[in-house]
Amino acid sequence: MELLRHSLRDKPDNISVHLASVRTPAVVFDERTLREDAARVHGAAKHAGCKLLYSPKANTIRGVLDAIADAVDGFAASSVFEARLSRDVLGDGKSVHITNPGMRPNEVAEIGKFCDYVALNSLRQWQMFGPTLVKSTSCGLRVNPGMSLVRDLRYDPCREYSKLGVPLDHLESLIKRDDNSLVGISGLHFHTNSEASEFSGLLATVRHLTDRVAPLLENLEWINLGGGYLFDDAGHIEEFEECVEVLSSQYGLTVFIEPGTAIVRRGCYLVASVVDCFVSDGRSIAVLDCSTSHWPEIFEFQFEPDVVGDAEDGPYEFLLAGATCLAGDLFGTYAFDAPVRIGDKVIFANAGAYSLVKANYFNGINLPSVYAITDEGELTLENQFFYEDFARQCGGTVHANN
Numbered sequence: 116m117e118l119l120r121h122s123l124r125d126k127p128d129n130i131s132v133h134l135a136s137v138r139t140p141a142v143v144f145d146e147r148t149l150r151e152d153a154a155r156v157h158g159a160a161k162h163a164g165c166k167l168l169y170s171p172k173a174n175t176i177r178g179v180l181d182a183i184a185d186a187v188d189g190f191a192a193s194s195v196f197e198a199r200l201s202r203d204v205l206g207d208g209k210s211v212h213i214t215n216p217g218m219r220p221n222e223v224a225e226i227g228k229f230c231d232y233v234a235l236n237s238l239r240q241w242q243m244f245g246p247t248l249v250k251s252t253s254c255g256l257r258v259n260p261g262m263s264l265v266r267d268l269r270y271d272p273c274r275e276y277s278k279l280g281v282p283l284d285h286l287e288s289l290i291k292r293d294d295n296s297l298v299g300i301s302g303l304h305f306h307t308n309s310e311a312s313e314f315s316g317l318l319a320t321v322r323h324l325t326d327r328v329a330p331l332l333e334n335l336e337w338i339n340l341g342g343g344y345l346f347d348d349a350g351h352i353e354e355f356e357e358c359v360e361v362l363s364s365q366y367g368l369t370v371f372i373e374p375g376t377a378i379v380r381r382g383c384y385l386v387a388s389v390v391d392c393f394v395s396d397g398r399s400i401a402v403l404d405c406s407t408s409h410w411p412e413i414f415e416f417q418f419e420p421d422v423v424g425d426a427e428d429g430p431y432e433f434l435l436a437g438a439t440c441l442a443g444d445l446f447g448t449y450a451f452d453a454p455v456r457i458g459d460k461v462i463f464a465n466a467g468a469y470s471l472v473k474a475n476y477f478n479g480i481n482l483p484s485v486y487a488i489t490d491e492g493e494l495t496l497e498n499q500f501f502y503e504d505f506a507r508q509c510g511g512t513v514h515a516n517n
């Protein structure tokens with residue numbers, strides 16, 4: 116427990132004690148932090164004059180959704196399942212929005228039932244589903260403004276051959292032709308950034324839209340600026356406020372934003388235990404009872420997650436490794452004040468976004484249990500997974516007597 120003692124010395128007492136007592140691997144969410152972060156982003160949105168939606172894509176743990184629900188104006192779903200879950204959590208008081216490039220005819224009835232706002236991803240989607248959806252929802256188009264803000268092509272909705280949104284040129288030429296195919300469209304949606312601390316790209320995009328499709332904007336009711344912004348106080352909130360101001364005052368639009376990461380990243384921990392330690396080519400390896408399959412973006416992006424107690428210049432360097440057969444299933448190299456021993460707990464912080472929601476059973480390693488640290492400071496076990504869950508996903512028959 117030496118490592119844990121060192122690693123938790125900066126944390127509030129109850130959180131330290133709780134993180135030390137969970138059965139690993141575990142995802143632990145902290146309701147108070149989630150509420151704080153949702154309130155922080157909501158404050159920024161409200162001050163600017165726009166509405167805040169949470170994008171459940173980033174984290175769908177039920178208790179996380181419940182903790183956030185009060186502090187937002189609605190949820191922005193990526194699928195029918197997410198829309199249905201959003202409605203379940205929010206009840207009728209708040210709005211549910213959806214956009215999805217793969218919408219199917221057999222989903223339209225449910226989308227109409229669970230959603231208030233739909234951003235159709237293509238003109239074809241609008242032709243196919245618009246006539247039904249306009250009866251019960253406010254329909255808009257997802258637009259691709261064509262201004263790339265993300266370097267990694269895999270995450271750039273404005274990349275060449277993009278599948279996300281109607282290219283702005285197409286919209287512009289429809290408007291010029293005075294085509295009536297856009298009659299019935301009430302809003303525009305775009306989502307073009309990721310992990311951004313400042314808003315210069317957003318402002319440039321909004322200016323681009325007002326330059327190119329002003330006549331359309333004048334006839335709409337709403338615009339959704341997407342997610343991808345962290346609202347971490349790093350910079351230039353006035354540029355964000357200018358975006359909202361232009362769209363709401365000059366064009367009379369209701370403005371929405373729909374971040375995910377900004378709201379959930381800080382409020383969750385991934386807690387693991389060290390199950391083996393040895394030296395390989397001169398480097399100390401600590402094998403954990405979890406895997407990057409529990410947080411696949413670590414492997415996809417090759418980033419090193421934050422570890423509580425990582426001392427930078429600490430004298431004891433360890434490569435933290437996952438429990439699967441994949442040689443590259445590694446969390447990273449960290450330096451601690453004390454040697455890592457079998458049985459120590461390792462706590463990954465800022466683990467709330469795109470972690471458990473993307474987790475899988477690779478190698479048959481069980482998923483982490485889910486715990487909450489409630490507003491009252493109590494630790495509660497929220498969910499856990501068993502062999503039967505794994506077997507069911509494999510499609511095998513689960514025998515009651517096994």
Ligand SMILES: *Cc1c(COP(=O)(O)O)cnc(C)c1O
Nearest residue numbers: 170306342343344373374375376
């Ligand atoms: C992923 C996504 C979001 C949320 O993005 P974050 O980077 O988590 O803020 C919002 N809207 C759409 C359409 C998305 O695809």
